[in-house]
Amino acid sequence: MIFKQFDSTDIVAGRTQPVSTGLWSDGESVWSSFYTSSRQTQQSSSLFEPLNGLYYTNVYDAPTGSSSSDIYFSIAYGHYAGSGSSAFDVNSSQGSLLFPTKVIYNQYRNLLLSPGDDKFTFATSSLSGSVTNADDIYAISFRNAKYKDKLDPGQFEMTLSGSGVGGIATSVTIIDDSRDNPDTGVQSGGKRYNLLQGTLVSGSLATRNYQGIGLMYPDLGIIILNAKKVHELIGKVDGYSLYWNTASEWGTNFSRMSNVLFTAINKGAALSSMKARITEYVPARHFFVRVKNQEYNYSNNPTFVISDNDNPSNSQDIGKLRFTDFYTNPKVYITTVGLYNDNNDLVAVAKLSQPLLKDFTNECLVRIKIDV
Amino acid sequence: MAYINNEIITVDAVLTKKGRELLAANGGLNIKSYALADDEIDYRLYQPNHPQGSAYYDLAIRNTPVFEAFTDETQLLKYKLVTLPSGVTSIPVISLGQSAIYVDKDYKGEVVIVPSTNPVYNTTLGYTAILSNKSAGTIIGEQLQNVTTATIPTFIGDVSSTTAQVSLGLRFRFVPNSALTQTLSATLTVIGNESGGSVTIPVSVNVKGTTSS
Numbered sequence: 001m002i003f004k005q006f007d008s009t010d011i012v013a014g015r016t017q018p019v020s021t022g023l024w025s026d027g028e029s030v031w032s033s034f035y036t037s038s039r040q041t042q043q044s045s046s047l048f049e050p051l052n053g054l055y056y057t058n059v060y061d062a063p064t065g066s067s068s069s070d071i072y073f074s075i076a077y078g079h080y081a082g083s084g085s086s087a088f089d090v091n092s093s094q095g096s097l098l099f100p101t102k103v104i105y106n107q108y109r110n111l112l113l114s115p116g117d118d119k120f121t122f123a124t125s126s127l128s129g130s131v132t133n134a135d136d137i138y139a140i141s142f143r144n145a146k147y148k149d150k151l152d153p154g155q156f157e158m159t160l161s162g163s164g165v166g167g168i169a170t171s172v173t174i175i176d177d178s179r180d181n182p183d184t185g186v187q188s189g190g191k192r193y194n195l196l197q198g199t200l201v202s203g204s205l206a207t208r209n210y211q212g213i214g215l216m217y218p219d220l221g222i223i224i225l226n227a228k229k230v231h232e233l234i235g236k237v238d239g240y241s242l243y244w245n246t247a248s249e250w251g252t253n254f255s256r257m258s259n260v261l262f263t264a265i266n267k268g269a270a271l272s273s274m275k276a277r278i279t280e281y282v283p284a285r286h287f288f289v290r291v292k293n294q295e296y297n298y299s300n301n302p303t304f305v306i307s308d309n310d311n312p313s314n315s316q317d318i319g320k321l322r323f324t325d326f327y328t329n330p331k332v333y334i335t336t337v338g339l340y341n342d343n344n345d346l347v348a349v350a351k352l353s354q355p356l357l358k359d360f361t362n363e364c365l366v367r368i369k370i371d372v
Numbered sequence: 373m374a375y376i377n378n379e380i381i382t383v384d385a386v387l388t389k390k391g392r393e394l395l396a397a398n399g400g401l402n403i404k405s406y407a408l409a410d411d412e413i414d415y416r417l418y419q420p421n422h423p424q425g426s427a428y429y430d431l432a433i434r435n436t437p438v439f440e441a442f443t444d445e446t447q448l449l450k451y452k453l454v455t456l457p458s459g460v461t462s463i464p465v466i467s468l469g470q471s472a473i474y475v476d477k478d479y480k481g482e483v484v485i486v487p488s489t490n491p492v493y494n495t496t497l498g499y500t501a502i503l504s505n506k507s508a509g510t511i512i513g514e515q516l517q518n519v520t521t522a523t524i525p526t527f528i529g530d531v532s533s534t535t536a537q538v539s540l541g542l543r544f545r546f547v548p549n550s551a552l553t554q555t556l557s558a559t560l561t562v563i564g565n566e567s568g569g570s571v572t573i574p575v576s577v578n579v580k581g582t583t584s585s
Contacts, residue, residue, distance in 0.1 A: 001455040002568035003405045011403070287385075289406050294455065296408050298463055300568045301451035303415040305463050319490075320462045325420050327461050331430065335438045336409040338449040339385060341402045346445040347391030348401065350383040351438055355413060357430070360458055367382045372395065 003340060004295070012286040023146060023276035025061055025068065029155070030273035034266050035060040035069070041259050055100045056141075057258040059265075073142045075265075077227070077257035078105030080119060080135040084244040084257045101136075101244075101257070108139050108224065112189035112217060122215065122226045123194050126208035134212075134226045136243045138261045142221035148280035151218040153178035153193055155277035157200045158223075159268035160261075162234030162242070171271055172233045173199050176216040180207050190219035200275055225261070237264045282371050289337055291364040299332045331359045337366060388445035407568075409449040412436055452568035464493040464567040473560065473575045475548050483546040487562045489569070497565035498542045505558035506537035508577045509548040513541025540565075548577040555582045 022029030037060070040053040056076040062069040077084055082102030113120065121131040142151060157175050164170030176193040178184070180203075184193055195214035198204035213233070214225040231242035240249055240260045265274070298304070306317045321327060333355035339348040350368045358364055391401055417432040442448055454463070466489050473483055487499045498516040503509070546560070556577050563570040 001566060002452040003407050004455075005405045006403070285403075287403065287406070289408075291408065294458070296453040296455055297458075298454050298456045298460070299410050299413075299415070299451060300454060300463060300570075301410050301413060301415060303413070304451075319465045321460075322415055323418060323420055327459070331418075332453050333410050333413045333430070333433050333436075334408050334453065335412050335436075336441075336449055337383070337385075338407045338409065339401075339403045340405045340407065341394065342404045344405075345390050345394065346388055346448060347394060347403060348385040348387050349441045349445070349448050350385040351441045352381065352383060354438060355410070355434055355436055356381065357434065358408075358453070365380050367380050368385045369382065370385045370387070370401075372387070372401065 001295075002300075003344070006287060010288045010290065012288075014283075015286070016281045016283045019280045019282050020152060020277055021280075023142070023151070023278050024072070025070070029277050030275050031061060031072075032269045032273040034072075034262070034269060034274075035063050036259070036262055037064045041256060041262075053256060053258070054098070055104060057256070057262055059262060070146075071143055072146050073140055073221075075258040075261050076104045076108075076139045076141070077101055077261070078103075078108055078137045078139060079244055080105050084136065104139065105137060108137065108222075111220070112187070112192075112215075112222070112224070114188045120215070120224060120226070122212035122229070123210035124212040125210055130210075132212040132226070132229075134228065136227040138225040138227050138230070138242075138258070140223040140225070140261075142276075144221065147221035147278045149219075150279050151216070151221050152277040152279055153191070153216070153218050155200065155275065156216065156223075157272075157275040158265065159272040159274070160230060160234050160264040161267035161271055162231075162237045162264055163239075164235040170234045171268055172197060172213075172230075173268075173272060174213055175200060175204065176218075177204065177208065177210070180204055189217045189222070192217055195223070195225070199272075227257075227261075230261075230264070234264060237261075237267075285370045285372060287339060287368040287370070289364075289366040289368060291334075291358060291366070293360055293363050296334070296358055297330045297332060297360055301332075304332070329359055329361075331357060334358055334364065334366075337368060339368065339370075386441040386443060388448070389443050390445045392443075407449055408453040409451055410453060411448070411450050412438055454568050460491070462491075464489045464491055464564065464569055466494070466499070466562060466564050466567070466569050466571045468562060468571060468573060470573065472573050473546060474578065475546075475576075476578045476580070477548050477550050477552045479548055483548075485544040485546060485560070485562070487543070487564075487571075489564055489567060493567045494564040495542075495566075498540055499544075500563045500565055501539045501541065501544045502561045502563070503537045503539075503546075503558060503575065504561070505535050505556065507535065507549060507552070508556045508558040508575055509546055511537055511539045511560065512545045512547065513539035513543075514545065515542040516540055546575070552577055552579050553582070555579045 021027045024031040056074040058071045058074050060069045061072050079101040082099035084101040085099050119133040120137050121133050124130050124132050153176050159173040161171040174195045175198045177196050178193050193216045194210050196204050212226050212229045216223050227243040237260050306312050306320050335355050337350045338346050341347050422428040469486050501511050503511040558575045559572050560575050561572040
């Protein structure tokens, strides 16, 4: 007998296994430098198409010319009334009147807020119901292929850096409040956590000391920042306000609000790496291969027996077990387990890390996991 | 006092090409059975006279590095482990009535292949015969009732797999291809569906005045 049927109790199916890993390349959980594509961030061209940064800016983990470069998240700026859309777009004689910042604000509102809730609100203190409305937001949307099934709450940290007040650079490090507030309710955008100042190592600066900074939607891989509050904390970034202050800041340039936050993120990451972990739920089946003591103690391996090539002194020895020790106590060494369907097709194979001794005096239990 | 070893070996399985093909086509693998193999092991490295004692007899074998899993199912589990009664002194060996098949393309008789296993085995599930190139002729299995499964991986590679013919039976007939225009060589492999052992012989269908392709 070379095939053995699985019993029904040998197969465990229908289980999903959470697999947690770092968000960034090669499973790293920290990343310190980010890049954008110049095709998407130019500020003076009249090139006019969505990929040209009209709605969002894609952020890469490596220079875009690099073969390893990949988009990890995008940054979009949204304004309740459409302010901050580029001067080119709102020029009624030349533009297309797309109002991209209004589009952004409304699409995230539709996705994340309850019907009838017109504006994003952010908690401003530990007191229930103490909130502030925001006319302008930043949305950091992690790419689905990167965050898999969810961003891990309690594992996200981001530092933002600006020019501060009076020219003194200021930075702020934010985390989610899942440690202080683990039983957050499920909102229309799924689970939602508030962002507050703190670090993963030390926790929040003060428990539930919300300042209206932002929100995290881990199941959707979305971070919403209150643009005006972030501006209050870190000041301008390279001369630009983080919220829509005045069109004169931009002069003849396209307004590229998402670029401003990107600069704050990139400068902040240089001070303290952005940290994030993710979870993927992998459906898996487990097969228990139970090899009893009486089973599988002989091998069809040609070296297991004496062959012509061994030039035996007695030709009748050909085909006999190679060692007389094996007559009473044969030993084989398992290296491979093959799984077969009912048509005896070999559909999956598992390799042991080292040969496993099997003889009449021992039994083996091998658990095989298949992610399907 | 030491701790009892209650270790369960846990390994990840890799789908073969056939497995992925079935998964894509049917949405499931329908795994029903398993087999074990020791493809990497060279038992000649077992040293029953090792000067340092019995703990060292199989040291070289136990330290043999194991390959990662291939995805080509035809190259895996070549040497399967088999369950036999305790005390046997030889592994069931499959033999055929002939060591080769050489026939002319116009041969009108039958080339009958009757595998046997010593000691007696493979009487229920029979044998799988694989003609490596079906252009050489036709292999026909006989005398095996109500067995529709027991296809054995053929070990002959993807390219050959597309040209091979597989048949099940307790005995086989080979009919040469009379339409051949050039002498053609192939191999016939017969595998025991219970014991797992195999034997391979050359096959040549001769076309007068031509050489083998």
